[in-house]
Amino acid sequence: MTEILGPGIGDYVLAHCTPADEVLRDLAAETREALPPEDAGMQISPDEGALLTMLVRLTGARYAVEVGVFTGYSSICIARGLQPGGKLLACDVSPEWTAVARRYWARAGLAGGIELRLAPAIETLQALAPDPVIDFAFVDADKIGYPAYYEELVPRLRPGGLMALDNVLRGGRVLHPTVPADRAIAELNDRIVGDERVEAVMLPVRDGVTLVRKRD
Numbered sequence: 001m002t003e004i005l006g007p008g009i010g011d012y013v014l015a016h017c018t019p020a021d022e023v024l025r026d027l028a029a030e031t032r033e034a035l036p037p038e039d040a041g042m043q044i045s046p047d048e049g050a051l052l053t054m055l056v057r058l059t060g061a062r063y064a065v066e067v068g069v070f071t072g073y074s075s076i077c078i079a080r081g082l083q084p085g086g087k088l089l090a091c092d093v094s095p096e097w098t099a100v101a102r103r104y105w106a107r108a109g110l111a112g113g114i115e116l117r118l119a120p121a122i123e124t125l126q127a128l129a130p131d132p133v134i135d136f137a138f139v140d141a142d143k144i145g146y147p148a149y150y151e152e153l154v155p156r157l158r159p160g161g162l163m164a165l166d167n168v169l170r171g172g173r174v175l176h177p178t179v180p181a182d183r184a185i186a187e188l189n190d191r192i193v194g195d196e197r198v199e200a201v202m203l204p205v206r207d208g209v210t211l212v213r214k215r216d
């Protein structure tokens with residue numbers, strides 16, 4: 001979990017968002033205890049999780065796609081916001097990390113609504129039908145891959161559908177990107193704001209979240 005705001009404000013924000021329930025708290029604790037900090041830190045924060053659930057609900061989503069599952073925190077937040085009978089297609093490459101996710105999806109009673117695809121996400125996305133049927137998408141995987149994920153997802157979003165992209169501020173390094181991952185995100189940020197297919201809002205939530213709505 002990267003923060004660009006000071007820790008005091010981060011704690012205050014957390015204390016004023018709907019809190020994580022026991023399943024999410026246990027998942028966060030297990031992830032923290034089982035993995036080194038640099039890996040555990042990839043997990044989204046509870047306030048970002050609450051944001052995802054709310055966005056999915058507001059979109060009335062029935063079909064969502066997630067790129068970057070890790071141990072399953074964001075999948076649970078997305079799946080909980082879906083309409084009854086809704087489906088989440090969850091993409092990752094790690095059998096180890098997603099084994100934890102599977103356990104917690106089951107514990108949350110969400111396993112039936114989440115389909116995990118273990119493959120490079122670009123292959124999974126390119127294999128999807130080209131129809132614009134995705135209601136909600138969340139991108140939180142390898143940063144170099146973001147531009148390609150974006151280009152596969154935008155045509156498949158339904159009009160009015162929403163995509164959220166995480167870590168779009170890269171700890172503030174998008175201002176002066178020097179390494180390929182930061183440059184990829186900075187260039188994508190510039191491209192999104194000029195993309196006439198969508199409207200976009202960049203939120204300074206944690207490490208930055210861009211919301212992209214497909215125009216009607």
Ligand SMILES: C[S@@+](CC[C@H](N)C(=O)[O-])C[C@H]1O[C@@H](n2cnc3c(N)ncnc32)[C@H](O)[C@@H]1O
Nearest residue numbers: 042043044068070073074092093120121141142
């Ligand atoms: C930042 S973590 C995702 C955190 C997750 N959203 C959460 O809430 O805990 C990034 C994930 O992307 C996955 N990943 C990295 N490269 C990938 C690729 N090419 N295709 C699919 N997943 C990938 C990693 O295995 C890792 O689980």
